[in-house]
Amino acid sequence: MSSLLKITDLHVSVGETPILKGVNMEIRQGEVHALMGPNGSGKSTLAYALAGHPNYFVTSGSIDIDGVEITELGADERARLGMFLAFQYPVVIPGVKVADFIRHAVSNIRNPDRKEGEGLVPMREFRREIRERMEALNMDTEFARRYLNDGFSGGEKKRMEILQMAMLQPRFAILDETDSGLDSDAVRVVSEGLARLSGPQMGVLIITHHERLLEFNRPQFTHVMLGGRIVETGDASLAHELHANGYATVRERHPEAAADNAQTVAAVTT
């Protein structure tokens, strides 16, 4: 049976500022969802809240996987339950080699009860696996020896996110603007990579301003976020329409959410 990630009336604050004001969404394994919305609408907040960032406080509502509440769990515990976030701004960890980092991550995900110091996935198999995955993403296997994201270009960082996703094989993957800041070649590589990986075993939430990633990964559902709420849900044609026409009509249809959105943007930028 496929798993279900269910977000119910989720309210999230950053510091004292409420950002999400009652988000509802259901993502089933195997589905592709697109999340669109103007700046300040709360897309990245939703991504961080799902991943379990300690600075994003869930003030009410819930997140569960197959009825198991994960709202109180730490980010590592969520990851071990199959949650994955591809970061908009991947973090640099100097001195930690890509291969070592991913090997530890894979060991924890595949053996969720693993404690620090306990066995890692066997080196030989791990090496073969990561090499295959890197080749599939057109990555130089030398990257495995480099320090995590240290000195990587924007495109290299995003590919590194997709590589980690490929190695960890999550049940639910959230891609936070994985296509931003990339040239069209890089977008194509990342999009194709994602398309190869997504399938019946993975539910995907693609957060994007653009439509490019969605050309390769056609969503069954498109959600529009405004003022911390999902104001509209449609199919792939909604994404297309928003891409063509922008958010003006959405704002007109939802004046209250649009006002909230403007307020959030003002609060964040001042």
Added chain:
Amino acid sequence: MTTAAIDINRIGYSRDVFEQFLAERVEPVWISDARREAFEIYQSLLQSELDPEEFKRVDLRVFNAARFRPSSVKAQTTEISTLLANQTEYGGSIAHVDGQTTHSHLSSQLAAQGVLFGDLLTLLIQHRELLEPSFLKKAVRPDADRFAAWHAAFWTSGTLLYVPRGVEVELPLHSLIAHSRDGIAEFGHTLVILEDDARATLLEETSSINNDMAGLHVGCVELIVGKNAGLRYVQLQNWNQRTWHLAHQAGNVDNNASLQWTVVGLGSRLSHIHQDINLTGRAATAEVNGVTFASDHQKISYYTQQHHKAQGTHSDLLYKEVLRDESRVIWRGMIKVDAAAQQTDGYQRSDALMLSENARCDSIPGLEIEADDVRCTHGATTGRVDEEQIFYAQSRGISEKEAMHMIVEGFFQQVYDRIPVEIVRETLSRTVQGKLGIEALAAV
């Protein structure tokens, strides 16, 4: 504020202690005479304050010299845990316990090439003409400061490495300085002389036989690197946390020679190392690496000086410090460039990573430049573990603690990458993991 009368017995040794020490030693007059000379310097330095520039942050108030005495009793040679012994093949090894040499070995092949390696006193007596002109005369002088003078008067055992002209020693050599009994004052000396075109690697470590006894090390390291020679020297300080470590260390690097010097500070209650890198010959180079991991109430202090004395010299110092609990680390670094030392390139950097709110780190770089055509840069950073790094690792299923440990190891990795001796890198990585509390270790 009035200055209280200096209590000699608290900060050092009186004449009575010295006379008793001398009476128990069996050694040539020229050595005793040198000790007496050093003791007079010591007595006068005891009357003056320590240089505030170097010592004002080093808290010696609770230090009590009377608690520690040199020993003439035959040292116990029971098992002493070491980090480096038996980890690789060595060309020779030596061990000193409580200030006495308990073991010394040099491969017959190296001995046949004229390499000298072993107990300093024995070799000083056997090769006086060769060694006397260098011992406590070129790199460290007894009048350098109170601790150098104290050491010069009381030096006990020591490691000597002498490599003749053109001889390249492939295998590293190992030296162990250990304490086995409570209350021991030990004055170990390390003298390395590389003649022109010679090459060698010396790995030295310190160790306490258990965690309970208190000890005092007033040490001295002299590294004299001849023209076109290359020396790699590692000192891994791993005393228990009841040991005082006070050391004056200096390396002289001649024309086109290179010195790669790695200082590791893991143990001790309080440690202060004065480290001089003297680039005395044209185009001499020195790379200095520091790895320090302080925990509990440890206080670890460094005063480093990269002194460019000749044209076209190059120095590069990178110290990395990790602090946890209520530990304190002090690094005061100086690059000095003499007027004659044009076209020099000096670099120094110290990065500290704080794992606790209650730890404290002072990093103070400095430059003193008298030449006008030089490139000197310095930097110091102090930071905490970045929460975004932790979250990123956690979002990959890595626990907060494991993430923190990876970040700490990564922090040190940058300096490990500069250490060319693999077993040192491996040993450091393992020891740091141990200090982080990672018990079972997965082979990577």
